[in-house]
Amino acid sequence: MTTLQEQAKALGDPTRHAIFRVVAAAHQPVDVATLTAHFGLNHNAIRQHLAKLVAADLVTESRVATGRPGRPRLTYVVDAAADSRWGVVGPYERLSQLLSEVIRTGDTPVEVGRRAGRREAAERQLGGDTDAVVGAVCDTIARQGFDPALERTGDEVVVALRACPFIATAVADPETVCAMHLGIAQGMAEGAEGLVVDELVARDPRREPCELRMHVEPD
Secondary structure (H helix, E strand, C coil): CCCHHHHHHHCCCHHHHHHHHHHHHCCCCEEHHHHHHHHCCCHHHHHHHHHHHHHCCCEEEEEECCCCCCCCEEEEEECCCCCHHHCCCCHHHHHHHHHHHHHHHCCCHHHHHHHHHHHHHHHHCCCCCHHHHHHHHHHHHHHCCCCEEEEEECCEEEEEECCCCCHHHHHHCHHHHHHHHHHHHHHHHCCCCCEEEEEEECCCCCCCCEEEEEEECCC
16 A cells, blocks of 8 residues: 555656646546657656556556557556545545535436536537547546446447446445446536437446446437
């Protein structure tokens, strides 16, 4: 378990702290090429900084298959457990804000989630392109720490949530936590042409992944 002192040490380097801020501000996972272009540094130097951020549990690394020969592309998002004192609003704090909104307004978790999804879509300036919205939903899920795996068969879209950052809370109260995240996906998809978010199949995430299921309506 990384201590706050170890994280502070990792962020003590100005360049490394700047890299962390760029990853934290991004609306989608960030790769080495993006950071290299942004900072004008050698890609090996960027990788070394990222490795220290990963070791300090400040960002997480994922491998994305490119469909081409060679090594898979590595992408980075802020670790779901990164403390808010480092200037980021992590998944836990974001969940507490939404739960507070449920209590304050008396609206259902799905309704509160839909509003959050609409705000996310507006901030990202998502248009009506279905593929772009599906990708944005997966990016948002990834940033929340769910480690999504997308599978599309014809008009059916299934996103497996291979990790759950809220395991204890989700197991105890899936009607609130899972419903809220279903609403977020629905809110983000409202502007997409023909994209319908059908359900979030809630399972015990300690045993098997939950699934977000969507489909595209025929023209």
